[in-house]
Amino acid sequence: MNALATVPAPLSVDELRKIDAWWRAANYLNIGQIYLCANPLLKEKLTVEHIKPRLLGHWGTSPGLNLIYVHLNRLIKKYDLNTIYMAGPGHGGPALIANVWLEGSYTEFYPEITGNETGMLRLFRQFSTPGGVPSHVSVQTPGSIHEGGELGYVLVHAFGAVMDNPDLLVAAVVGDGESETGPLAGSWKSIDFINPTRDGAVLPILHLNGYKISGPTVWARHSDADLAKFFEGQGYQSYFVEGDVPEIVHQEFASTLETAVSSIRTIQKQARERGSSVRPLWPMIILRTPKGWTGPKIVDGLQVEGTFRAHQVPVSEVLTKPEHLKILEDWMRSYRPEELFDDGGRFRPEYADLAPAGPRRMGSNPHANGGLLTVPLTLPDFNRYEVKFEQRARDKVGSTAVLGQYIRDIYESNPDNFRLFCPDETNSNRLGAVFEVSDRCLVSDILPGDDHVSHDGRVMEVLSEHCCHGWLEGYTLTGRHGLFATYEAFAMIVDSMSMQHGKWLEHAKGVPWRADVPSLNYLLTSTCWRNDHNGFSHQGPGFIDTVIHRKPTVARVYLPADANCLLSVADHCLRSVNYLNLIVIDKQPQLQWLTMEEAKVHCAKGASVWDMYSNQPEEPDVVLACAGDVPTQEVIAAAWMLRQQAPDLKVRVVNVVDLMRLCPADRHPHGMTDADFVDIFTATAPVIFAFHGYPGVIHDLLHGREAHDRFHVRGYLEEGTTTTPFDMVVLNKMSRLHLCLDVLRYVPGMLVKHGRLVAGCTELLEEHDRYIREHFDDLPEIKDWAWSE
Numbered sequence: 165m166n167a168l169a170t171v172p173a174p175l176s177v178d179e180l181r182k183i184d185a186w187w188r189a190a191n192y193l194n195i196g197q198i199y200l201c202a203n204p205l206l207k208e209k210l211t212v213e214h215i216k217p218r219l220l221g222h223w224g225t226s227p228g229l230n231l232i233y234v235h236l237n238r239l240i241k242k243y244d245l246n247t248i249y250m251a252g253p254g255h256g257g258p259a260l261i262a263n264v265w266l267e268g269s270y271t272e273f274y275p276e277i278t279g280n281e282t283g284m285l286r287l288f289r290q291f292s293t294p295g296g297v298p299s300h301v302s303v304q305t306p307g308s309i310h311e312g313g314e315l316g317y318v319l320v321h322a323f324g325a326v327m328d329n330p331d332l333l334v335a336a337v338v339g340d341g342e343s344e345t346g347p348l349a350g351s352w353k354s355i356d357f358i359n360p361t362r363d364g365a366v367l368p369i370l371h372l373n374g375y376k377i378s379g380p381t382v383w384a385r386h387s388d389a390d391l392a393k394f395f396e397g398q399g400y401q402s403y404f405v406e407g408d409v410p411e412i413v414h415q416e417f418a419s420t421l422e423t424a425v426s427s428i429r430t431i432q433k434q435a436r437e438r439g440s441s442v443r444p445l446w447p448m449i450i451l452r453t454p455k456g457w458t459g460p461k462i463v464d465g466l467q468v469e470g471t472f473r474a475h476q477v478p479v480s481e482v483l484t485k486p487e488h489l490k491i492l493e494d495w496m497r498s499y500r501p502e503e504l505f506d507d508g509g510r511f512r513p514e515y516a517d518l519a520p521a522g523p524r525r526m527g528s529n530p531h532a533n534g535g536l537l538t539v540p541l542t543l544p545d546f547n548r549y550e551v552k553f554e555q556r557a558r559d560k561v562g563s564t565a566v567l568g569q570y571i572r573d574i575y576e577s578n579p580d581n582f583r584l585f586c587p588d589e590t591n592s593n594r595l596g597a598v599f600e601v602s603d604r605c606l607v608s609d610i611l612p613g614d615d616h617v618s619h620d621g622r623v624m625e626v627l628s629e630h631c632c633h634g635w636l637e638g639y640t641l642t643g644r645h646g647l648f649a650t651y652e653a654f655a656m657i658v659d660s661m662s663m664q665h666g667k668w669l670e671h672a673k674g675v676p677w678r679a680d681v682p683s684l685n686y687l688l689t690s691t692c693w694r695n696d697h698n699g700f701s702h703q704g705p706g707f708i709d710t711v712i713h714r715k716p717t718v719a720r721v722y723l724p725a726d727a728n729c730l731l732s733v734a735d736h737c738l739r740s741v742n743y744l745n746l747i748v749i750d751k752q753p754q755l756q757w758l759t760m761e762e763a764k765v766h767c768a769k770g771a772s773v774w775d776m777y778s779n780q781p782e783e784p785d786v787v788l789a790c791a792g793d794v795p796t797q798e799v800i801a802a803a804w805m806l807r808q809q810a811p812d813l814k815v816r817v818v819n820v821v822d823l824m825r826l827c828p829a830d831r832h833p834h835g836m837t838d839a840d841f842v843d844i845f846t847a848t849a850p851v852i853f854a855f856h857g858y859p860g861v862i863h864d865l866l867h868g869r870e871a872h873d874r875f876h877v878r879g880y881l882e883e884g885t886t887t888t889p890f891d892m893v894v895l896n897k898m899s900r901l902h903l904c905l906d907v908l909r910y911v912p913g914m915l916v917k918h919g920r921l922v923a924g925c926t927e928l929l930e931e932h933d934r935y936i937r938e939h940f941d942d943l944p945e946i947k948d949w950a951w952s953e
Contacts, residue, residue: 173415173418173419174415174418174419174422175414175415175418179238180411180414180415182514182515182517182518183234183235183238183414183418183518184410184411184414185503185504185512185515186234186237186266186515186518187227187230187231187234187410187414188499188500188504189262189266189499189501189504189505189511189515190226190230190233190234190259190262190263190266191226191227191230191262191458191499192496192499192501192504193258193261193262193265193266193284193287194223194226194227194230194258194259194262195223195492195495195496196284196287196288196496197221197258197261197262197287197288197291197292198216198219198220198221198223198258198291198292198477199215199216199219199482199492199496200214200215200216200285200288201214201215201216201288201289202214202285204281204284204285204288204509205281205284205501205502205505205509206493206496206497206501209493210489210492210493210496211489212482212483212489215482215483215489216293217483218292218293219477219480219482220292220299220477221255221257221258221291221292221299221476221477222253222254222255222256222258222299222475222476223456223459223474223475223476223477223478224373224375224455224456224474224475224476224478225253225255225256225259225339225371225373225455226256226258226259226262227453227456227457227458227459228337228371228373228451228453228457229251229253229256229259229260229337229371230259230262230263231413231414231417231451231453232249232335232337232369232371232417232421232451233249233259233260233263233526234263234518235414235417235418235421236249236335236421236526237267237518237519237520237526238418238518239421239422239425240520240524240526241518241520241524243425243429244524245333245425245524246331246332246333246524246529246531247332247333247334247335247524247526247529248307248309248325248332248333248334248335248526248529248531248532249307249334249335249337249526250308250309250310250318250321250322250334250335250336250337251301251308251310251312251318251337252310252312252315252317252318252319252336252337252338252339252342252348253312253337253339253341253342253371254300254312254313254314254315254339254341254342255299255300255312255476256300256301256312256337256339257291257297257298257299257300257301257302257305257312258291258299260301260305260307260308261287261291261297261305263526263527264305264306264307264525264526264527265277265279265283265284265287266511266515266516266519267516267519267520267525267526267527267528268516268519268525269306269307269525269526269527269528270287270306270527271283272528273306273527273677277290279510279511280508280509280510281505281508281509282509283509284505284509298313300312300313302671303668303671303672303675303678304671304675306527306528306532306677307525307526307527307528307529307532308532309321309325309531309532309534309638309641309642310322311664311665311667311668313664314660314661314664315339315341315342315345315348316342316345316346316347316348316351316630317347317348317351317630317634317637317661317664318336318337318338318342318348319336319338319348319351319352319354319366319368319634320347320351320354320630320631320633320634320635320637320638321336321634321637321638321641322334322336322366322368322638323351323354323355323357323358323366323634323635323638324634324635324636324637324638324639324641324642325364325531325638325639325641325642326358326363326364326365326366326638327357327358327363327364327583327624327635327638327639327644328362328363328580328581328583328622328639328644329363329364329531329642330361330362330363330364330432330436331364332364332365332531332642333364333365333366333367333425333428334364334365334366334367335367335369336366336367336368336369337369337371338368338369338370338371339371340370340371340372340373340374340376340381340382340383340384341375341376341377341381343370343381343382343383344376344381344382344383346630347628347630347631347634350628350630350631351630351631351634352368352395352398352399352400353398353626353628353631354366354631354635355398355399355400355443355444355446355607356399356443356606356607356608357605357606357607357624357626357635358446358607359435359440359605359607359619359620360431360432360435360436360440360444361432361435361436361439361440362580362620365428365431365432365446366446367424367425367428367447367448367449368400368448368449369448369449369450369451370383370448370449370450370451371451371453372384372450372451372452373452373453373454373455373456373457374454374455374470374471375455375471375472375474375475376472376475377472377475377476378472378475379472380472384452388404388406388450391404391450392404395448395450396445399443399445399446400445400446400447400448401427401445401446401447401448402448402449402450403420403423403424403447403448403449403450404420404449404450404451404452405417405420405449405450405451405452406451406452406453407452407453408453408454408457408470410458413453417451420449421449423447424447424448424449427446427447428446428447431444431446440607440619441619443607443608454469454470454474455469455470455471455472455474455475456468456469456470456471456473456474456475456478457469457470458498458499459474459478459495460478460479460491460495463478463479463488463491479491479492479495531642531643532642533677533678533679534640534641534642534643534644534679534681535643535678535679535680535681535741536643536679537642537643538643538644538679538680538681538682538741539581539643540739541574541577541578541581541582541645541738541739542574542577542578543574543577543735543738543739544570544573544574544577546570546731546732546734546735547760549566549567549569549570549727549731550728550731550759550760551566551726551727551728551756551760552759552760553756553759556756556757556758556759556776556951557755557756557757557777557800557950557951558755558950558951559755559756560753560754560755560756561726561727561753561754561756562594562727562751562752562753562754563724563726563727563730563749563750563751563754563756563793564593564594564595564687564689564730564749564750564751565594565595565596565597565751566727566730566731567595567687567727567730567731567734568594568595568596568597568598569597570731570734570735571584571595571597571598571647572597572598572600572601573601574738575598575601575602575622576601578645579622581644581645582644582645582646583622583623583624583636583639583644583646584598584623584624584646584647584649585624585632585633585635585636585646585647585648585649586623586624586625586632586648586649586650587625587626587627587628587629587632587650587651587654588625588626588627589625589649589650589651589690590604590623590625590649592690592751593649593650593651593687593689593690593751594689594751595649598623599615599616599623602621602622602623603616603617603618603620603621603622603623604616604617604618604621604623604624604625605618605619605620605621605622605623605624605625606618606619606621607619629650629654629655629657629658630657630658630661632648632650633648633658633661633662634661636648636684637661637665637684640681640682640683640684641668641681643681643682644682645682645738646682646684646685647685647686647687647738648684648685648686648687649686649687649688649689650686650687650688650689651688651689651690651702652688652689652690652691652692652702652704652705652707652748653690653692653701653702653703653704654704655686655688655707656704656706656707656710659706659707659710662684662686662707662710662711662714662744663710663714665684665744666711666714666715666718666719666744669681669684669717669718669742669743669744670714670715670717670718672742673717673742680741680742681741681742682740682741683720683737683738683740683741683742683743683744683745684743684744684745685734685737685738685745685747686707686711686744686745686746686747687734687747687749688707688746688747688748688749689749689750689751690702690750690751691705691748691749691750691793691794691856692704692705692856692857692880692892693750693794693856693880693889693892693893694750694752694794694889694892695884695885695886695887695892698886699885699886700884700885703880703882703884703885705748705856705857705858705880706857706858707746708721708746708748708823708856708857708858708861709857709858709860709861711744711746712823712824712861712864712865714744716824716827716831716832716833717742717833718742718743718744719743719744719824719832720737720740720743720744720745720746720822720824720834721746721748721822721823721824722737722745722746722747722748722821722822722823723747723748723749723791723792723793723820723821723823723856724747724749724767724793724821725749725754725757725758725790725792725793725796725819725821726754726755726756726757726758726763726793726796727754727756728756728758728759728760728762728763728764729757729758729763729766729767729821730747730749731760731763732760732763732764732767733747733767733821734747736767748792748856749792749793750793750794752889754793754797755797755950755951757774757777757796757800757819766819766821767821767822769825770820770821770822770824770825770834771818771819771820771821771822771825771826771836771844772818772819772844773816773817773818773844774800774817774818774819777800777803777804777817777951778803778815778816778817779803779806779807779811779813779814779815780814780815781814781815781816781817782814783814783846784814784815784816784846784849785813785814785815785849785911786813786814786815786816786849786850786851786852786907786910786911787815787816787817787818787845787846787849787850787851787852788802788803788815788816788817788818788852788854788903788907789817789818789819789820789845789851789852789853789854790817790818790819790820790853790854790855791819791820791821791823791853791854791855791856791862792854792855792856792857793856794856794889794893794898795854795855795856795878795879795898796819796854798854798893798898798899798900798903799817799819799854799900799903800817800951801900801949802900802901802903802904802907803815803817804949804951804952805900805904805921806904806907806921809918809920809921809924810908810914810918810921813907813911813914813918815907816846816849818844818845818851822834823861823865824865826862826865826866827865827866828868828869830868831868838869838870841869841871842871845871845874847871848874849874850874850876850910850911851871851874851875851876852876852878852903852906852907852910853875853876853877853878854878854879854898854903855877855878855879855880856879856880857879857880858879858880859877859878859879859880859881861879862875862877862879863875863877876906876910878896878897878898878902878903878906879896879898880896880898881895881896881897883895883896884896887936888936888940888941888942889942890932890936890942890943890946890947891932891936891942894929894932894933899929901925901928901929902925904921904925905922905925905926908921908922928943931943932946
């Protein structure tokens with residue numbers, strides 16, 4: 165079925181000739197990248213000396229990617245489109261590199277890869293070789309903001325890129341193998357959050373070539389009728405192109421693509437002139453072409469083109485089988501390179517002229533180097549939101565609720581430059597103040613009973629961590645700012661996405677032409693220490709482990725203990741670039757420990773002694789350290805107990821808000837020098853460390869310090885389910901009572917000297933266990949505890 169079968173051929177004979185020439189040139193360059201280390205223009209008969217010793221790369225998807233690229237060029241020129249190209253197929257790198265070189269962008273970014281025979285050879289030699297470029301679209305590829313090395317995210321990245329970007333069109337090519345992934349399957353709903361009056365548009369192109377690496381793909385075995393029904397239900401008008409005769413496919417794809425682009429322009433024009441009250445029926449294209457199209461049809465008696473055998477290197481034994489070398493040479497010469505390139509290896513001007521000019525070239529579009537377009541946030545003075553108190557650590561305040569007021573005012577001051585992304589949890593995470601200035605976004609039916617939902621809303625809520633994270637990636641990589649807030653346990657769903665984005669940021673630092681981009685900021689709430697009703701499923705602080713193992717150039721982890729620290733940290737993160745900033749703090753009301761001035765000094769240091777909660781801290785017998793809101797509460801409560809019942813014990817309280825400060829200075833830019841470390845933790849005193857996450861994280865960060873053996877870490881031990889707040893710390897042996905017992909255990913002579921305190925802690929633990937089972941709540945002396953001198 166072809167929805168455009170009756171549309172007249174849009175290409176003149178000359179246009180068709182030139183477009184086909186560009187396509188053949190891109191295909192030729194693809195093959196050269198996979199196979200050749202010499203003789204790039206085949207001026208000599210091909211020999212094994214011209215072949216790379218290791219044949220790496222993927223051919224199967226490339227002809228379709230090249231076809232799409234050249235046809236987009238035609239419409240960019242015709243309609244002056246502002247377009248970037250995202251290649252979802254995992255190893256489409258050689259296709260994008262080939263096209264960007266043909267249009268001239270590659271040479272501008274990499275002057276040594278000249279637009280002639282010498283540059284072509286360098287282009288070939290760098291592909292999938294040491295010190296070169298990978299086989300997937302990567303940070304080194306001009307025009308890319310989508311890392312092709314992990315499947316499933318091309319659509320969410322594309323939709324994030326067009327939010328608040330009204331003139332941008334993203335052509336998002338979805339591989340049929342990629343379309344089987346869970347994240348991609350959930351990404352089609354993204355059009356329900358795109359408002360054509362203020363956002364750009366994504367044109368999904370589902371490229372069905374039939375096979376994955378060795379098996380058939382699901383969608384390719386569905387009929388056009390079934391696919392049309394499915395995507396209509398998702399909100400798309402599907403257009404189909406299918407074939408293997410280049411002249412026919414060129415004409416049909418040209419018609420289809422122009423119809424789709426015209427449909428998008430009409431949708432946007434009508435919405436911007438008359439307003440938008442219903443979700444549009446957005447176009448998408450389903451392109452069926454053979455896998456490895458135009459490649460060898462038969463190798464060693466087996467069909468290759470149109471099968472899984474074309475996925476990677478379709479002729480793999482060219483170094484050892486003369487007949488394979490002959491197949492390769494015939495294949496490359498079938499593109500008639502002498503017609504495409506002059507004697508010097510330059511792409512002939514009549515074909516090169518198909519490329520748009522300057523920044524309209526997809527390899528040079530500034531949206532694909534979003535730091536060039538970044539406008540710093542207009543941030544309110546966070547001091548305005550200070551939590552003030554007459555007596556410290558007496559009253560409980562919801563720290564994230566205070567942050568919500570700050571985010572509300574960021575929204576108001578940055579109407580098209582900041583968004584909050586949250587899986588249906590904005591109110592739950594106590595950030596609901598944002599709804600005073602912006603609604604939830606939904607470009608669909610709005611019902612009378614809906615709460616703060618509108619087509620114009622810019623708070624992004626969808627019950628998919630993949631979508632939220634992917635949207636934010638696309639948003640920041642095109643130069644805007646945002647925050648991803650979610651429950652702590654479910655951040656692990658995007659563990660791999662975070663890792664991939666971190667790798668992008670890491671590699672971008674080594675690419676001189678890549679401009680700085682806003683950091684990707686995480687706020688994790690509903691933490692493992694509060695499971696009043698959620699149960700064991702909602703316990704999981706492991707995302708900290710994910711982030712600390714990213715390269716030191718990008719990894720930042722912050723554990724503010726109260727609202728004033730949270731405000732200081734958030735302001736810092738939102739001003740930063742090129743980082744993964746992880747902020748972890750619970751949403752429940754908490755005791756507030758520091759004034760704003762104290763918080764700013766403390767957060768600037770990242771870790772410091774809290775004299776106000778210490779007992780004779782100058783030369784302590786023991787250091788009680790903490791990182792995280794609940795650990796801070798338990799440490800200070802333990803320090804208070806020791807002050808009351810063991811006043812002779814010299815206790816120093818240390819709080820760590822910037823977790824990376826624990827690293828040695830030679831392992832992380834935020835790491836403390838040995839001298840600073842000793843100033844805080846002493847050189848000899850035992851350190852009892854209460855930590856928000858898994859204890860091994862602290863030992864990992866301390867690796868390399870001589871003080872490592874002095875640290876005794878309490879943290880989350882995978883214990884607890886639906887229970888009281890204090891029972892969670894008891895079950896994980898991080899309660900104030902356990903910390904007191906640890907102090908007495910590790911300070912010589914204290915167990916004997918303070919036997920009554922040992923007995924008191926043990927008895928209180930037993931009483932706690934009985935009380936919560938009878939009263940379903942914590943002991944009053946625990947629940948209502950507050951600091952007192």
